[in-house]
Amino acid sequence: MINELTKIMPDIHFMPGERFAWSPAERKITYTESQIEADGRWALLHETGHALLGHLSYKSDIELLKMEVAAWEKAKELAKRLGLEISEEHIQTCLDSYRDWLHQRSSCPACGTNTLQNDLSSTYGCFNCHARWQVSPSRFCRSYRTRKAETEFIML
Numbered sequence: 001m002i003n004e005l006t007k008i009m010p011d012i013h014f015m016p017g018e019r020f021a022w023s024p025a026e027r028k029i030t031y032t033e034s035q036i037e038a039d040g041r042w043a044l045l046h047e048t049g050h051a052l053l054g055h056l057s058y059k060s061d062i063e064l065l066k067m068e069v070a071a072w073e074k075a076k077e078l079a080k081r082l083g084l085e086i087s088e089e090h091i092q093t094c095l096d097s098y099r100d101w102l103h104q105r106s107s108c109p110a111c112g113t114n115t116l117q118n119d120l121s122s123t124y125g126c127f128n129c130h131a132r133w134q135v136s137p138s139r140f141c142r143s144y145r146t147r148k149a150e151t152e153f154i155m156l
């Protein structure tokens, strides 16, 4: 499969690594070899989706979620080209884990009210109790395997 993807995208480097990830700066996709046979294939197609769409950076958590959805759409097209099919359930599970994570980040640590990110610097403000906080920067492809409670809150 790596060979086939390299044919489709000769300018992208596919390399074994610790997790599935797309790094725009190096134009490199890493994958974990142990999972390449199972749903790792889907993860790999998903990363290739980011690469094909030229995803570089995002300005907010919501934009990141949109890019995740788009990368899965692209992954489905790619899968078709390669005669594969990605389970819709798998995609929804991945996106749900993103939504949960975004919900966690945007919930006020002081009173629990859900808020919207209000600027481009990962700062949130609660319109209920007026607490302000920052979260650790978001990144592409937080899969449900690695997602667990990584959010760090810094009260401002």
Ligand SMILES: [Zn+2]
Pocket (backbone or CB within 6 Å): 108, 109, 110, 111, 112, 113, 126, 127, 128, 129, 130, 131
């Ligand atoms: Zn609050």
Ligand SMILES: [Zn+2]
Pocket (backbone or CB within 6 Å): 046, 047, 050, 067, 068, 071, 140, 141, 142
């Ligand atoms: Zn992704």
